[in-house]
Amino acid sequence: MINFKDITYLKEGTVRQKEAHKTLLELNVFQLLENYNPILVGTIPIDIDVESSDLDIICQSDNHEEVIKVVCENYGEFSGFEVRTISSYKNLKTTIITFEYKTFPIEIFIQNKLPEKQDSYLHMLIEHQVLLEENVAFKSKIITLKQQGFKTEPAFAKLLSLKGDPYKMLLTYGFEKGYIS
Template sequence: MINFKDISYLKRGTSRQKEAYKVLIELDFFEFLKEFNPILVGTIPIDIDLESSDLDIVCQSENHEEFIKIVSEKYGELSGFEVKTIPSYKNLKTIIVTFKYKTFPIEIFVQNKPSEQQDSYLHMLIEYEVLLEKDKEFKSKIIALKKQGVKTEPAFAKLLGLEGNPYEALLNYGLEKGYIF
């Protein structure tokens, strides 16, 4: 199992993962924001990304105003820098910070919940386990669906035959299979 909390695994990955690693190191992202427990999540860590995929990072903060101030001072001058507040996502205070650096769009998803318990991280762990169990054809089908515009979780739900809300169905699937606890 990859330790997704330590981005050094990216150095040994695909060319896109190596490029992502360099960008994250140049931004000093994980050192600068270490008090907010940043974790890279999404499609790039598990190698099902498209050329247009962004770097998704989850963070934990009880004080979103402080987080916004710190991030704005460091990254506020970067292209497309924007902060959005999401009204009551699962009864959690949530903000999303977006900007672009080099070839990567970057999205920081911040909640007042431990990063390891956030849905994005759990979805990635489940997807990673599914990819380990399935064959290369399954992975190819996921990528093909993504190229058609299908989001990652719905693509997994479709191929796994999960019904209902794909985001919740994937979490339930992961619980049933013992991928997450």
């Protein structure tokens, strides 16, 4: 299993993963956010990204303003810079900071929850395990659905015939299969 907590795995990956690694190093984002336990999640780490895929970095902090200040000081001048806070997601305050750097849209998510327990990380672990167990055609179908506009979790839910909220059902599926505990 890939250690997704250490981005060095990207150096040996696809062209896009290597570009992501280089970009993250240029931005020095993991060192800048090291006190907030950053983890790269999403489609790029598991090689199901499409051209518009972004770099999603999840972090943990009970002081969102502190993280916002650090990010603003370092990336506030970048194209598309925006900060928004959602207070209703699972009754958990979530701040999302977005900006663009070179060819990548970047999103930094802040919650006061261990990154390893955040849904986006758990979804990625489940999706990675499914991809390991399925064939290449399955992966191609996921990418095709994403190119057609599907978000990742709904694409997996469709191909796995999961009914209901795809985000919740994917977590349930992962728990039932023993992919996450």
